Amino acid sequence: MASTKHLFPLLIKTAFLLVMTCALVFSCKKDNTPVPLNKGKLQDVRFWAYQLDGLEEPAAIDAICNSHYDLIVMDQQRSILGAEDYDTKSDVARMHGSTNSKGKAKVVLCYFDVGQAESYRAYWQSSWTPGSPTWILSPDPDGWNDSYGVKYWSPAWKNIMKECLGKIIDDGFDGVYLDWLEIYNEPAVIAAAATEGKNPENELVSFLTELATYARSRDSSFIFIAQNAAEMGANQDYIKLFDAIAHEDIWYDGSGDPDNGGSQGDVAVDPLDTQEYLDQLKVWQLAGKPVFDVEYAEQPAHVSRAYSLGKENGFINYVTLRLLDKLSTTPPPGY
Known part of the structure; x- marks a missing residue:
């Protein structure tokens, strides 16, 4: 039997190496960008729903x-012009108090358009038009209707978005669902x-990093989808921002x-566009990011095909209609 006199220094050294390895894996980053830490909230999601109007x-x-x-x-709802006094916080709390498919609390995300200024939002000023202020671009x-591309690098737009994000966090949302990220590729923006x-x-x-840093400074588990x-998943600085x-x-x-x-x-x-999307989404899957898919269909054959292909590709599917004004009448199989 080996002497404990010789084993003790070895154990100390081994423990030290383990601690340092863990520190490198979980703590060290090249910058101060918060790394998504929210797999626990998303890994059990089997069914999701998407509604923007009629709320x-x-x-x-x-x-x-x-x-x-x-x-x-x-x-x-309280981000809508004229509805600023609406109690969105209570709605979110009610949803958190209701159960999901496993009897646990629902995850509730806020839709957040960061690439367009919307004239029906509370931040919109009546004098604004494309070109005035200069950071508002084309329809x-x-x-x-009522949506305009923006120079998202404008300090004025960044301040508006940060203020909106703060109100989303105040209302108790678990995270944000960011829309119009493809704005970077619009001709007017280019x-x-x-x-x-x-x-x-x-x-x-850079813009999204600022938003993520702010949000996760307030709630370290705040979700970004x-x-x-x-x-854009090919850009490592981009993909690491998202859960x-x-x-x-x-x-x-x-x-x-x-x-x-x-x-x-x-x-x-x-079909060529479909294949391009599938190839791009594989990059996200290989990075360990869940893929949610929303298809717009109501014909039974199309609905069935969409759910089947989504499952085949490892996606979490939801089939609904473009207005997004009510829950789907064609929920996923097994729902």
């Missing part, structure tokens, strides 16, 4: 609370960035704003 109706909140979706993405390219000698991709990463712009990605219309889409006569769904996506 001012008590029946809508009741329906969400009575559902057993594991994760809810919703708009912040939404898909014809959605032109504006070139005029100012800026790289739009780098500016997007990206919607679309899956190609997951969501993607719209991999197989089925609508044809623009339904309020302008667009279709609510069942428009087949070009």
